[in-house]
Amino acid sequence: MKKWFVLHRKEWLEMTRNYKVIWxxxxxxxxGLMQPITSYYMPEILKNASNLPEGSIIQIPTPSSGEVLAQTLGQFNQIGVLVLVLAFMGIVSSERKSGMLKxxxxxxxxxxSYITAKWMSAVLLSFGAIFLGMIASWYYTxxxxxxxxxxxxxxxxxxxxxWILFLLTFTVFLSSLLKSSGFVAAFTLLLSILLTLVTSLLEKWMEWSPAQLTNAAASLFMTGDIDGPLLLPLITTVILTALLLYLAASRKS
Structure with a gap:
């Protein structure tokens, strides 16, 4: 266990040196800040940006606080996922390529121990970043x-x-499998897009999908209740995440 903590501390030191813990x-x-501010000032933004005749009135209903938070999740599910995948796509493959792994x-x-220490560092940093972003959005909302x-x-x-935990684990798994960080990012982003798209199009057939958790969170924000499947996608996500981590950790270097 002591060796695991040494590896974990090494990961945090490396993320500090390359400023991941900051950016x-x-x-x-x-x-998180942009969404409530943009939603609140959107009428003024459109008024100043458009060439409407003098005296024109722009009436845009202000979204509810829950809708703003759901829109924040939408931003995180697009730009945020991209940022995390690009940040951790080389978490294993880059060290294998440089010879550091050997x-x-x-x-x-x-x-x-090497894989789980890297996985845990990525999970903790990602959770902290997402939670801080949601707190900022909640406060300004x-x-x-x-x-x-x-x-x-x-x-x-x-x-x-x-949902993010599943994607992070898939990223670590691919990074332990592939030598190219670019392929890791491409395949992870492709999985995210396909799962989200297919889940929205075939909702009845995809009740098990981890992407349903995004819909559940958005529903909770907008209605105060979870409208749709929860237990099945949650169980599926936990099982798939554990399986991917096991496969990544059980591979030989």
């Missing part, structure tokens, strides 16, 4: 638009993060 949370906080495993360190229960925001964020 990844900043990206999510920035997008240098680490020459020591009495198991490949499973309450400030500018309307009140929203903090506990509902936390619950919705946790549901959404299970």
């Amino acid at each position: 990844i949370p900043l990206v999510f906080v920035l997008f 240098a680490i495993l020459v020591k009495p360190v198991s490949f499973s 309450v400030l500018l638009i309307d009140d929203f229960p903090f506990l509902d925001m936390v619950q919705g964020t946790l549901l959404y993060f299970m």
Whole structure:
């Protein structure tokens, strides 16, 4: 266990040196801030940006606080996923290419400890970034638009993060399998897009899909209740995540 903590500390030191611990949370906080501010000032933005005749009135209904938070999740599910995949696509493959992996495993360190330490560091940093972004969005939503229960925001964020956890684990798995970081990013993003698209088009047939957790979180934000499948996609996500992590950790270097 002591060796695992040494590897985990090494990962945090590396993420500090390449500023991932700074710029990844900043990206999510920035997008979290932008959504409520943009929603609140959209009429003024359109008024100043358009060439409407003098005296024209633009009436855009202000979205509810839940709708703004759901839109924030939408931003995270597009730009945020891209940022995380690009940040961690070379988490294993880059060290294999540079020869660092062989240098680490020459020591009495198991490949499973190496993989799980990297996976945990990516999970913790991603969770912290997403949670900070949602707190920023929640705070400015309450400030500018309307009140929203903090506990509902936390619950919705946790549901959404299970989807991100699955994608992160898939990224680590592919990075342990492939030598090209570009292929890791391409395949992970393709999986994310396909699962989201197919789940929305074939909702009855895809009730098990991990992408349903994004819909569940958005539904919780907008209606105060989860409208749609929850238990089945949650169980599927946990099983698939555990399986991918096991396959990644059980591979030989």
